[in-house]
Amino acid sequence: MTRGELLKQIAREVMGEEYAEKLWRRIEFIGDIALIRTPLGLDPLELKPVAEEILKRIPYVKTVWAAIPGVEGEYRLRKNVWLAGEQRSETIYREHGCLFKVDINKVYxxxxxxxxxxxxxxxxxxxxxxxxxxAGAGLFSIIIAKHSKPSRVYSIDINPYAYEYMVENIKLNNVEDVVIPLLGDAKQVVEEKLVGVADRVLMPYPEKALEYLSTALKALKQGRGWIHVYLHVFTEKGEHWKSKAEKILVDKLRELKVDDYKIHQVRKIRNVGPRTHQVVLDVEV
Ligand SMILES: C[S@@+](CC[C@H](N)C(=O)[O-])C[C@H]1O[C@@H](n2cnc3c(N)ncnc32)[C@H](O)[C@@H]1O
Incomplete structure (x- = not known):
């Protein structure tokens, strides 16, 4: 039985057929933590019986938490409620052969x-x-350092906890020679230390990407290179996420007086709300 099938079965047994479909896809695994994204309108504590069953039947899960819908504040944190198992929120998460120590209550x-x-x-x-x-806890930066051969990855975050975990994760993955952790506001850090250094800039924070685009342009070597712009795009009836995302970026580039560019790819990552799409645009300027 796959993990998905087992989760569906647990959800069906504990919450009934009607909830099962809604619930099982909302369960994420971050290391040995199972995190249930609470469906809207449900009290997270009502998920305790599901949590106990997950703990009993999935041996590597040591603790289960419920996430309240939504991500809050500048650090993009979820509010989580502990449901079952060990009462801790720190774990080691594995992705693409890299290890990331994270605390689900302190870092995105x-x-x-x-x-x-x-x-x-x-x-x-x-x-x-x-x-x-x-950069958060350093996932893009470290995976890039491990899988490609960049000469440097400057990795900025404003959340002191994210910075501390990033520093630890850089050591954990032996990429100290390549990934440089920097604590602070990206605009300030780039403008003070990183003007004209980059071939590629990542902006994986949809709420700030447009506001900080002029800073990303300043980071590029002679204003040329790649920028990966992450956006949340809301579509009205009849609009398409792809053309809307392109329009938003093109308007911003025009405002910044950038006219020599090519958008190579527009990719939808996921839905983040009703008619709201998380989209990434790979743009070469
Ligand atoms: C969506 S998360 C990044 C996810 C991360 N890149 C990953 O792959 O897991 C956005 C991050 O931006 C950070 N942040 C918010 N405002 C910032 C700013 N002005 N300068 C630098 N980092 C900022 C937050 O602390 C958070 O860790």
Missing amino acids: ISPSLNYEHIRIARLVKPGEVVVNMF
Whole structure:
């Protein structure tokens, strides 16, 4: 039986057929933590029986938490409620052969970016200098360092906990020679230390990507290179996420007086709300 089938079975047995379909897809695994994204309108504590069953039947799960819908604040944290098992929120999460120590209550972490991390790593050419403006615990930066041959990855985050975990994760994965952790506001760090250094800039924070685009442009070597812009795109009836995302970026580039560019790819990562799409645009300027 696959993990998905087992989760569906547990959800069906504990919550009934009606809830099973809704629930099982909402369970994420971050190391030995199972995190249930609470369906809207449900009290997270009502998920305790499911949590206990997950703990009993999936041997590597040691603790189960419920996430309240939504990600909050500048550090992009979820509010989590402990449900069952060991009362801890720190774990080691594995992705693409790398190890990441994280605390789900202190740093942003999302397994749904799994494919995006490796997709970007595969685009990085040997010798490139990369600036990751919103690095979290260092996932993009470290996976790039491990899977490609960049000469440097400057990895910035404003959350002191994310920075501390990033420092630890850089050591854990033996990439101290390549990944440089930097604590602070990306705009300030780039403008003080990283103007004109990068071949590629990552902006994996949809809420700030447009506001910080002029800073990303400043980070590029002679204003030329690649920028990966992550956006949340809301579509009205009749609109398509792809053309809407392109329009948003093109309008911003025009405002910044950038007219020599090519958008190579527009990719939808996931839905983040009703008619709201998380999208990444790979743009070469
Ligand atoms: C969506 S998360 C990044 C996810 C991460 N890249 C990953 O792959 O797991 C956005 C991150 O941006 C950080 N952040 C928010 N505002 C920032 C700023 N002004 N400068 C630098 N980092 C910032 C947050 O602390 C958070 O860790």
